[in-house]
Amino acid sequence: MDKQLEDLDENRxxxxxxxxDAGLELNxxxxxxxxxxxxTAWRAWVASREVIIVDLPDEMTWREASEKGLQSAYTAGxxxxxxxxxxxxxxxxLTIGEKSDG
Known part of the structure; x- marks a missing residue:
């Protein structure tokens, strides 16, 4: 199954x-x-999710972990x-925020 369809299925x-739970009909x-x-509720649901942007940290490289005194297992985790x-x-x-260059 296409990833976007899987995401939509979970969202739906x-x-x-x-x-x-709100007593709406699902026909x-x-x-x-x-x-x-x-x-209308479904369209509002989708629209509300589209405007939420979640910022996540970048994945950590082994070099970054080493510079911080961390072990490679920490990096992998x-x-x-x-x-x-x-x-x-x-x-x-929900949407993942775009990476910014500092």
């Missing part, structure tokens, strides 16, 4: 759980959700955490 699952048609209120955070954040429809 979260929306639909919220919508059910769908070719245009989206059959009920105007649910379709730190980098894995950053990469897994990216996956988790984008899977719920």
């Amino acid at each position: 699952k979260q929306f639909e759980q919220w919508a059910l 769908r048609n070719v245009y989206g959700y059959a009920y105007y209120s649910t379709n 730190f980098t894995d955490a950053v990469l897994e955070s990216r996956v988790a954040i984008t899977s719920i429809g």
Whole structure:
């Protein structure tokens, strides 16, 4: 499955759980959700997620870790955490901030 579709699926699952809890109908048609209120809520949900930008640190190189007196295992763990955070954040429809050059 395409990564964007997987992300949308996770985002939609979260929306639909919220919508059910809020008492909205989840019937769908070719245009989206059959009920105007649910379709509007979905569009607002997606739009609200698009404006949230999460800044994450860069992955750490072995050289950076060494300069800070850290072991290579720390570097690997730190980098894995950053990469897994990216996956988790984008899977719920949020955006990762762009890197800036200082």
